[in-house]
Amino acid sequence: MSIRPRTGTPSDDGPLLFAIGASGDFGERVCDRLHIRRSAHEERSFEDGEHKIRPLRNVRNRDVYVLHSLHGDDEQSPNDKLCRLLFLIGALKDAAAAHVTAVVPYLCYSRKDRQTKTRDPVTTRYVAQLFEAVGTDRLITMEAHNPAAFQNAFRCDTEHLDANLAFIEYFRPLVGDAPLAVISPDPGGVKRADIFRETMERALNRPVAGGFMEKHRSMGKVTGNVFAGDVAGRTVIVIDDLISTGGTMVRVAEACRDHGASRIFLAATHGLFSEHAGPALSQAPVERIAVTNTVAWQPPHAAAFDQRLAVIDVAGVFAEAIRRCHTGGSINELLGIEDLPQP
Numbered sequence: 001m002s003i004r005p006r007t008g009t010p011s012d013d014g015p016l017l018f019a020i021g022a023s024g025d026f027g028e029r030v031c032d033r034l035h036i037r038r039s040a041h042e043e044r045s046f047e048d049g050e051h052k053i054r055p056l057r058n059v060r061n062r063d064v065y066v067l068h069s070l071h072g073d074d075e076q077s078p079n080d081k082l083c084r085l086l087f088l089i090g091a092l093k094d095a096a097a098a099h100v101t102a103v104v105p106y107l108c109y110s111r112k113d114r115q116t117k118t119r120d121p122v123t124t125r126y127v128a129q130l131f132e133a134v135g136t137d138r139l140i141t142m143e144a145h146n147p148a149a150f151q152n153a154f155r156c157d158t159e160h161l162d163a164n165l166a167f168i169e170y171f172r173p174l175v176g177d178a179p180l181a182v183i184s185p186d187p188g189g190v191k192r193a194d195i196f197r198e199t200m201e202r203a204l205n206r207p208v209a210g211g212f213m214e215k216h217r218s219m220g221k222v223t224g225n226v227f228a229g230d231v232a233g234r235t236v237i238v239i240d241d242l243i244s245t246g247g248t249m250v251r252v253a254e255a256c257r258d259h260g261a262s263r264i265f266l267a268a269t270h271g272l273f274s275e276h277a278g279p280a281l282s283q284a285p286v287e288r289i290a291v292t293n294t295v296a297w298q299p300p301h302a303a304a305f306d307q308r309l310a311v312i313d314v315a316g317v318f319a320e321a322i323r324r325c326h327t328g329g330s331i332n333e334l335l336g337i338e339d340l341p342q343p
Contacts, residue, residue, distance in 0.1 A: 013062070014034075014036055014063075014326070015034070015036065015062075015063045015064070015065055015322055015323075015326045016036075016039045016057070016059060016062050016063070016064045016065065017030065017031055017034070017036060017038060017039060017064075017065045017066075017067060017103075017322070018038070018039045018041050018055065018064070018065070018066045018067065018088065018092075019031075019038055019066075019067040019068070020041060020043060020053065020066070020067070020068050020084060020085065020088060021043070021068060021075075021076065021081060021084060022069070022073060022075065022076070022081075022296055022297070023067050023068045023069050023105070023296065024038075025296060026067065026069065026105065026293065026294075026296055026315060027067045029313065029315035029319075030067065030103075030315045030318050030319045030322065031319075032315075033315060033316050033319035033320070034319050034322060034323060039055065039056075039057055039059075039064075040055075040056040040057055041053060041054060041055050041056055041088065042054050042056055043084070051084065051087075052087070053084050053087050053088045053091065054088070054091050055088070055091060055092060055095060058095075059092055059095050059096070059097040060095065060096040060097070060098075061096065061097075061098045062097055062098060062099075063097075063098060063099045063101075063326055064092050064097040064098075064099065064100045064101070065100075065101045065103050065322055066085060066088055066089055066092065066100065066101070066102055066103065067103040067104075067105070067318070068081055068084070068085040068102075068103075068104060069081075069104065069105040069106045069294055069295060069296060070082050070085070070104055070106055070107060070108035071106045071108065071270070071272060071295045071297075072108075073297050074297070078108035078109070081108070082108060082127070082130070085102060085104070086130055086131065086134050087134075089102060089131070089134045089135065089136050090134040090135065093134065093135035099137045099138070100135065100136060100137050100138075101136075101137060101138040101139065101140060101322075101325060102131060102136050102138070102139045102140070103139075103140045103141075103318060103322065104139060104140065104141045105141065105142050105294035105295075105314075105318065106141075106142070106270050106272075106294045106295055107127070107139075107141040107144055107150070108127070109123035109124060109126075109127045110124055110127075110144045110145040110146070110149075110150060111145045112124065113125075113145060113146045113149035113150070113153070114146075114149065124144075124146075124149050124150060124153045125153045127153075128153040128154040128155070131154070131156065132154070132155055132156055136156050137156055137157065138156060138157040138158065138159065138325065139154060139156060139157075139158050139159070140158075140159040140161065140318070140321055140322070140325070141158075141159075141160060141161065142160075142161040142162065142163060142269055142270075142292075142294055142314065142317070142318075143160075143161070143162055143163065143192075143241040143242075143269035143270065143294075144160060144241070145241055145242070146188070147160050147191075147192075159321060159325065159331050161317055161318070161321055161331070161334075161335065162192075162195070162196075162269070162335055163269045163292050163312065163314050163317065164195065164196050164199045164200075164335065164336065165199070165317075165335070165336050166292065166312050166313075166314055166317065167196070167237075167239070167267050167290060167312065168196075168199060168200055168203050170290055170310065170312055171200075171237060171265060171267070171290070172203060172204070174265065174287075174288065175204070175235050175237075178234070178235045178262070178263070179209075179233065179234045179235065180200070180204070180208045180209070180234060180235050180236075180237070181208065181209035181210065181211060181229060181230065181231045181234045181235070181236050181237075181261070182196055182197040182200060182208055182209070182210055182211075182236075182237050182238075182239060183210070183211045183212060183213070183229055183231065183236055183237070183238045183239070183252060183256060184210075184211070184212040184213070184238075184239065184240070185212070185213055185238055185240050185248045185249060185251075185252040186212065186213065186214075186248070187212055187214065189212070189239075189240055189241070190210075190212050192239065192240075192241065193210060193212065193239050194210060196237075196239050197210050199336055200237075202336075209229065209230050209231070209234060210229060211227070211228050211229015211230070211231065212228055212229065213226070213227050213228070213251070213252050213255055214226035214227070214228075225255075227255045227256075227259060229259075231256050231259050231260060231261040232259060232260030232261070233260060233261075233262055234261055234262060235261070235262060235263040235264075235265070236256045236261040236263065236264045236265065237265045237266075237267055238252050238253060238256065238264065238265070238266050238267070239266075239267045239268070240267075240268045241268065241269055241270060242268050242269065242270035242271075242272055243266070243268040243270070243271055243272060243273060243277060243281075243289070243291065244272045244273070244274050244277065245274050245276045245277055245280060246273075246274075246276070246277035246278075246280040246281040246284070247276075247280060249266050249268070249281065249284065249286075249289075250280050250281065250283070250284045253266065253284045253285050253286050254284070254285060257285045263287055264285055264286045264287065265286060265287055265288045265289075265290065266281075266284075266286050266288070266289045266290065267289075267290045267291075268289075268290075268291050269291065269292050269294060270291065270292070270294050270295050271291030271292070271295050271309075271311070272295060273295075278302065278303075278304035278305065279304055281304070281305065282304035282305065282306065286308065287308065288308050288309075288310055289305060289308050289309050289310070290309075290310045290311075290312060291309070291310075291311055291312070292311065292312045292313070292314045293311050293312070293313055293314060293315070294314060317334070320334050321334060
């Protein structure tokens with residue numbers, strides 16, 4: 001339930017979509033698929049580093065969507081982007097928008113979703129409270145680090161998307177008829193990998209093996225060498241929510257190779273790619289590294305990927321999610337999970 005009552009009823013003229021900052025190009029792709037024009041807004045920075053942002057069209061009683069991906073880049077930090085998004089949502093609510101949805105392809109601060117040390121912050125919850133404080137009615141994101149923690153943090157409506165069908169469309173011709181395994185790089189990602197594996201099984205109409213690797217992280221160091229899963233003679237897809245330094249993916253790829261995998265592919269929804277990722281992944285025993293365009297910038301050391309990097313467009317997934325939110329359609333049906341076994 002939203003923390004702020006809706007003010008009026010959205011009109012039947014269709015949704016309005018604002019896309020701000022570096023997310024403008026992605027927003028244009030979403031608008032093209034919705035057959036609407038991107039709504040105009042003004043962004044202005046002041047000499048002291050402060051800024052303002054406002055809509056340039058009437059939003060009264062309209063169903064409004066604001067798209068901004070909250071990854072840091074060379075121009076703005078995640079904090080800068082989050083602040084601008086929150087200010088625009090607040091301005092839209094003040095301008096009497098009936099319903100405002102934040103569309104956040106990559107949601108910042110999702111990795112710190114619980115206390116692992118004494119007095120640790122739980123930033124997932126704090127970010128949720130910021131969105132709620134400015135009157136956000138709904139938030140749509142793709143592959144939050146921990147979907148359960150994401151859903152529990154918010155008191156407004158949420159929609160959690162994934163890129164599984166887009167990844168399957170990409171990998172299906174590469175896999176062919178070979179025996180296949182889907183591997184999670186850590187125990188925490190097993191549920192994510194299982195959903196992808198089950199969806200892949202339905203798409204291929206044959207069994208797909210599963211597995212995971214042990215992982216413990218403390219003070220920036222990763223440990224754990226236990227590997228569970230039958231990958232010998234199989235094509236392997238290692239799937240995760242994001243790639244940052246690449247270290248986790250490299251160690252799992254090497255473990256799959258050591259356990260007899262015939263081919264190894266990596267898939268991650270968000271390609272954050274720190275400056276260390278290129279050199280690390282250039283040595284990994286993998287054929288392809290697939291990410292989506294939720295993060296809209298070229299990774300450092302891109303040449304180190306040696307044509308192995310594939311960027312998959314998921315603007316269509318977001319466009320259809322917006323359409324279904326506006327018209328009352330099923331998001332589970334969109335993601336192809338409506339018929340999957342429930343826990």
